[in-house]
Amino acid sequence: MHELGIAMQIVEIATSSIPDEMKNVQVESVNLKVGKLTAVVPENLRFCFDIVAKDTLLSDAKLYIEEIPVVARCKDCNNEWTIKEPVFTCKKCKSGSIEIISGRELNIESIELADV
C-alpha cells in the first residue's frame, strides 16, 4: 500500500547518486534488493515506479528487483534455514530463539547510466 512512497524514495536516491557532471544522462536501470519479509509487492512497486519516474532522468529506467529469501539462524543450535512458510521456530530443535539473517532488505544496490 505504501509502494508509491517507496517508489518516490527510489527516484530521489537514484537521482542524487548521479555524479554532477552527468546530470543530464538517462538512467537505464535501477537494481534493487527486496527481502521477502518486507511489506512490498514487486508488481505494485513497478507500477508506482513507472508513474513517479515520468519526466525524470529515470523515465525509461527498468526496475530490476532481486527478491531475497528469508533466512534464519537458530540461536540455540546454530541451524540455518530458509523460511518458506510463516513458521519462525527452528526446524531442528524447535527453539523459538532465532535471528533473521536476511529477508528484510529494501535497498538500492546500483543504477546503470546510459552511454554518452
Next chain:
Amino acid sequence: MEIKVVRKVLDVNDTMAEQNRKMFSEKGIFVLNVMSSPGSGKTAILEKTLSFIMPDIKSAVIVGDICTSNDADILAKTNVPVVQVNTGEFGGDCHLAAHVIGNAANNLDLDDIDFLIVENVGNLVCPAEFDIGESARVVVLSVTEGEDKPVKYPLMFRECNAALLNKVDLLPYLDYDKEMAIGYIHQINPDMPVFEISAKTEEGFDPWIDWLKKKVRQM
C-alpha cells in the same frame, strides 16, 4: 556505466526515527507504537489503559488516522494531551512515518511526559515497515477477526514486542478458536507475550498494565 549506490530505500525515515529515539530517550520517555487492523479496539483499549495508569504515569497520545479527529476527541476526555495527525495532509498515507511523529511531538511538553502512546493508522501491513523511533511495539488483534491474522501478516507480528487479544468478552457468542489464534502468534513470534483482554469489561487488564508499567519504569 554502473554506479554503486548501496543505500536503504527508507534511509531518510530510519535517520529521522533515530533522531526521535534519541530525543525521547534523553527526555526519559517510553514510546509505545500501537498497531492493528481497523476496528480492533485500539482507541477503547487506550482509553481504559490511560484510566489505569493515570495520574501515576504522566502520559500523552499521538493519534494517527487518514481522516477525522474522532479518536482524539474520545481520548481527550481522559485529560491527557492528545495530538491528532491526519495522514491525509501527508498524502493519505496508510502509516505514520518518523517525520510525522517528530513534528507531532513538537506540540507536546516533553518535559512533562513519561509515557507517549502512538496510535498508528489501522492497518496490519504498512506501519510494520516504518520505524518511528519508538521504544516498543504492540499489536492488537480482536476475536472478531480471523484466527489466522498473524500468519497472514507475519511482518507485523515479528516486529512487535507484545500482542493484545481484545474483545474476549464476546468469545461465548463466537466460533472463534482462541488457542488456534495464540498458536499462530507464537508460530510467528515464539516468545511474544499475549494479553487476553476486553476493553469493554476490563477483563484481563492487570497483567497488561503490569507489563506496561514495568516497561515505562525501565526507561
